[in-house]
Amino acid sequence: MPEGHTLHRIAGRHRSLFAGHRIAVSSPQGRFAADAELLDGRTLRTVEAYGKHLFYRWVDAPNLHVHLGLVGTFRAFTGDGPAPTAGTRLAMVNTETDPVATAYLAGPMTCRLVDDDEIAAVIAKLGPDPIASRRGRAAFVAGLAKRRKPVSAVLLDQSLLAGIGNVYRAELLFLLGIHPATPADAIDEATASALWDLTVDELRIGVKLGRIVTVRPEEIGARLYVYKREGLPCRRCGTEIRIDEVGARSTWWCPVCQPVGVRANNEEQT
């Protein structure tokens, strides 16, 4: 499910399954039916991911912009896949390859046709995507220094950094020993820089593994340090993990490993 790593995984998979082929496009649910007709039978040129957004570029047809939101899912199959569910907004089928390839999109927040300018406008509102490019550290560090809100809230701001979601924000702050309520502008430059570097590394691990795994060294069955672990012992110090609301969303932290204050644990820097 969707943080930045998921979208880049989907883009890569869909490029390999569909790009360069004529694609049968339909809307089993019906809500995208009129637009699907404009894409049906067209050749998909490529698929791009930026932050949590997906862009499908076609030959002689408008671009498709998809954002999964909280509940959206994109499932892909090769060979005989299942029939689409009733909620399938968009179905793409490539019969030009053997085995055939199918993708079903359900529950997206956004599924619309756009022109190139609209894609540019979407990207212009986003901060650097650490998966798309390692460049962006300076902009991120400068952006943090300008914001007074708690760093845990700021990390979800896609205009500062595109692709981080609720899991990564909790895990990244744990790894650096930063209390979630720390004002963003109270974080020193070295720590902010380390936060960017760690974000790049963790998101890329997520793309590679296909899921968010921050625990190191990898323990059997353990993927995350704090996310959704309230009341359970911290994997490093045994203290009960806490949960609180930040910006209307839950976040989790260890009160010992992430003390109030600005002291960062820079052991993650190598």
Add this chain to the structure above:
DNA sequence: TCTTTATGGTGAG
């Protein structure tokens, strides 16, 4: 068979 929950974002007030 319900009810709940979710890794997200927008727009109204």
Add this chain to the structure above:
DNA sequence: TCACCCTAAAGAT
């Protein structure tokens, strides 16, 4: 800050 959108899987009954 809150209501709301969207679907599917997991959990409760």
